Amino acid sequence: MKKRIRIKDIAAQAGVSSGTVDRILHNRGNVSEKARAAVEKVLNQVGYKPNIHLSGLSLKKTYEIVISTPHASHGEYWEAIHNGIQEAIDQHESIHIKTTYLTYDQYNIYSCQNVFTQILIMEPDAVIIGPTFKDETIDLAKKLSDKGIPFTFVDSMVEGTSPLAFFSANHYICGYLMCKLLKSLIPETSDIAILQAIRIGDQSANTSILRRKGAYDYLTETNFGNRIHHIQFSVYEAHRNEEMMREFFTAHPNVKGVIVLNSRGNVVANFLEQNNINDIKLVGVDLTKPNIAALKNGRISFLIDQNPDYQGYIAMKTLLEFLILQARPKVENYMPLNIVTKETIDLQLEFNFLKKI
């Protein structure tokens, strides 16, 4: 058991009252510079580490934190991020936190603009942003910085902003790895298709662009000599979609491997299943419910997990430690990428991050 450091011992060593030590520990001001210097010297000597739970207990303030991400559907990526955020809140129950979830339609720029305007009107104590639209996010980030409101990013970083920290998968490595895994599954002579699910009016998200670059770089580095098809398909217009895939795979019978750059790998898996096409290998990303089903029935061979629950957890924990303890985090944080197969998925789900802690 670690030895506890008592406030009255610190006070005695620093030659101040216990009340002064307490005010310094909890940033409640009203302390002379001389007293602060004396106390901080003793704290350093004894290796004092602030305890966020004890600090939180003595704070009367309620922290208003806005979480602004794309809408979260059940069993999907953004829900896992929200679950992680909630876990961090639950773990810090000594701190008074008021959270407001302002989510937007990631395929509707007006929805995003509307929500970001609300955030600026609210003037919360801190914001967690799951970005989609680049220019809108840069604009929001600039205004938050001007107001001195700290914010963290989950899912991805947006260049030209100054977050307290970001927590993101390394999307470039993700794409590189997906292609490498796919290559191990298909014949030397096979062509490859790189698919991307989009909705109407959608520009490619930054994450997909980075993944595509990783995928192409892998193929270039390994001198891939066969054809690479880059195609987009719609998740909404299911009928056109199926027609498009049928046309594509009929026209290109030499494509024996497909990677899907966003979390909709299950759409291709379902097409292959329904059409009884058994010689095309598929690598996808994100442990969504439909992707997991396709992994288990063998249609998807590998899924990459971006650890969204941990992203949400650490983004909120970092914000709280900054708000309460003024702890400055590392800014760039790339999450682990887990490679998941049919054999490991159940173990992975049983002990995912939120169940581990």
Next chain:
Amino acid sequence: MKKRIRIKDIAAQAGVSSGTVDRILHNRGNVSEKARAAVEKVLNQVGYKPNIHLSGLSLKKTYEIVISTPHASHGEYWEAIHNGIQEAIDQHESIHIKTTYLTYDQYNIYSCQNVFTQILIMEPDAVIIGPTFKDETIDLAKKLSDKGIPFTFVDSMVEGTSPLAFFSANHYICGYLMCKLLKSLIPETSDIAILQAIRIGDQSANTSILRRKGAYDYLTETNFGNRIHHIQFSVYEAHRNEEMMREFFTAHPNVKGVIVLNSRGNVVANFLEQNNINDIKLVGVDLTKPNIAALKNGRISFLIDQNPDYQGYIAMKTLLEFLILQARPKVENYMPLNIVTKETIDLQLEFNFLKKI
């Protein structure tokens, strides 16, 4: 923020004193059955969950816990298990815990017998066992059970014992997966070698037997028609070792893929490196320092991580929750298996379990 449940409110609702509620919450006895029933009814109604940290604070008892595993070397598997155990202890600093590490030479049965005898003389409050020798472990487990001393296993389960819980990789799936990954890397026509590092006088550990069965079952299920070589090599007699590998690979030029069933994949990797053999693929297990080096230089293509730090952490946490809160855990716990590559190893190491929490 969750609403806190106050002892005096529970006491008022149950019609007893606060002291009675306190005695029930901390299992300090001296409470009538009627009062206990009334309090437990209220606790259920309000959804009370015991808090191990608060319970620990009010306990004067020091818990003696013995950790008995093979000797831990720096940067290796058992050290990671010990680190996880220490993390759980650090997280429960309100509980007085005295730990004694009694480690043994996993290749010397007398060393193990000696240590197990010491445990029985000590009569600690609980034991964490990393088992190697089956009969010795069954004997120790039986005697601990007779004395009413709870114990948990890490690394693997030993049949014929009744632990409070065990925390182990699923070694069968591990072997199955290693073979599946290897198959994806080598030509259709290639033979496969399944290697196992042993030391003199060593019987195969149970973990290796399970992994080998998984590997063979994969090959049988997929109708593998080429040759499978099963060979053993010594980690101590480095010279004989190299000679043996040279003879083997010279005699069997059609072996283009190797799995190493225990954590010594680096020995084969070094042989391939030193002899400039570039067409043999290797899959190994455990993120030991030398294995990580071989993964990074490309000699090992995939490593399976058994999450030893998490095994140690959860084994100790489970024991403490049982000792303090009488919480009965799930007995069978198979840890996640992480598939790690050159691309993901650094992300994995930066955010391993102990750094996540």
